[in-house]
Amino acid sequence: MSRLQVVSGKGGTGKTTVAAALALALATEGKRTLLVEVEGRQGIAQLFETEALPYEERKIAVAPGGGEVYALAIDAELALLDYLQMFYKLGGAGRALKKLGAIDFATTIAPGVRDVLLTGKACEAVRRKDKHGRFVYDYVVMDAPPTGRITRFLNVNDEVAGLAKIGPIHNQAQAVMRVLKSPETAVHLVTLLEEMPVQETADGIAELRAARLPVGRVVVNMVRPELLDGDGLELVTAVPRSSIARSLSSAGLGGARRGGHAERLVDPLLAQAEEYAERYTLETEQRAVLADLDAPLHELPLLAEGMDLAGLYQLARELRQQGMS
Numbered sequence: 653m654s655r656l657q658v659v660s661g662k663g664g665t666g667k668t669t670v671a672a673a674l675a676l677a678l679a680t681e682g683k684r685t686l687l688v689e690v691e692g693r694q695g696i697a698q699l700f701e702t703e704a705l706p707y708e709e710r711k712i713a714v715a716p717g718g719g720e721v722y723a724l725a726i727d728a729e730l731a732l733l734d735y736l737q738m739f740y741k742l743g744g745a746g747r748a749l750k751k752l753g754a755i756d757f758a759t760t761i762a763p764g765v766r767d768v769l770l771t772g773k774a775c776e777a778v779r780r781k782d783k784h785g786r787f788v789y790d791y792v793v794m795d796a797p798p799t800g801r802i803t804r805f806l807n808v809n810d811e812v813a814g815l816a817k818i819g820p821i822h823n824q825a826q827a828v829m830r831v832l833k834s835p836e837t838a839v840h841l842v843t844l845l846e847e848m849p850v851q852e853t854a855d856g857i858a859e860l861r862a863a864r865l866p867v868g869r870v871v872v873n874m875v876r877p878e879l880l881d882g883d884g885l886e887l888v889t890a891v892p893r894s895s896i897a898r899s900l901s902s903a904g905l906g907g908a909r910r911g912g913h914a915e916r917l918v919d920p921l922l923a924q925a926e927e928y929a930e931r932y933t934l935e936t937e938q939r940a941v942l943a944d945l946d947a948p949l950h951e952l953p954l955l956a957e958g959m960d961l962a963g964l965y966q967l968a969r970e971l972r973q974q975g976m977s
């Protein structure tokens with residue numbers, strides 16, 4: 653597995669949930685994972701039912717087998733202060749620039765620099781070693797921007813080319829790109845079995861490949877259970893109404909006489925079957941589109957009880973069982 657796991661997806665597909673579950677899955681059996689948030693939404697804190705994350709690495713969970721998950725909400729302004737201190741030793745002058753609004757101005761007027769700072773912080777965590785020469789984190793998982801912005805966000809070298817052709821910013825961007833375009837990185841896309849998310853996933857993969865960024869896996873999230881297969885749906889449409897009513901009656905759901913309770917259930921049941929058939933057809937078509945993307949596919953179930961911390965651990969188990977750890 654690549655050491656930097658980037659997770660993106662169309663809004664509403666649950667990419668933050670998948671990123672969090674992946675971090676837990678990768679931390680299994682004593683591994684240490686850093687889960688990074690770059691959009692300032694504090695979605696990680698909500699999922700792990702903890703207080704808002706500060707701009708520091710904080711342990712938020714223990715994975716099966718004693719592994720640890722740390723989390724970091726990267727703030728672009730504070731990351732720029734770190735950067736200025738690292739390269740220019742500004743000290744208190746950097747804090748003065750922040751008070752004057754210069755930091756916010758710099759990250760707003762030059763969004764490419766902002767992305768260098770955000771991705772650079774994650775890449776620094778990937779490369780960081782302790783005093784014994786061992787990596788501090790076995791894996792870094794980034795909850796990245798949505799699919800429509802992911803290629804531009806990761807392709808920071810192109811973004812800053814017109815801003816800084818030499819100097820520390822240029823060098824930082826190139827160092828970041830060496831990690832992002834290497835086997836150390838994998839960019840996973842999260843989707844639903846719906847037309848728009850699947851199309852955005854296909855477009856995102858094409859853009860990533862055109863930019864020579866490493867496409868990882870496609871994770872289909874919130875997959876509903878299969879109640880009937882194609883043969884079952886054909887059978888439903890072929891069986892006479894009277895036979896359905898008799899079957900309901902024999903199951904103890906009312907009398908079989910005309911107008912009885914069992915017969916009154918037929919129309920609602922057939923309407924549900926028709927609705928399910930439409931969804932089944934749509935999902936089958938979208939699976940075929942995903943299969944043509946030449947990327948490994950994984951599916952995560954829709955949790956009937958909703959998403960909570962227990963559900964997050966359940967999804968992590970699903971990912972482990974499917975080989976994403």
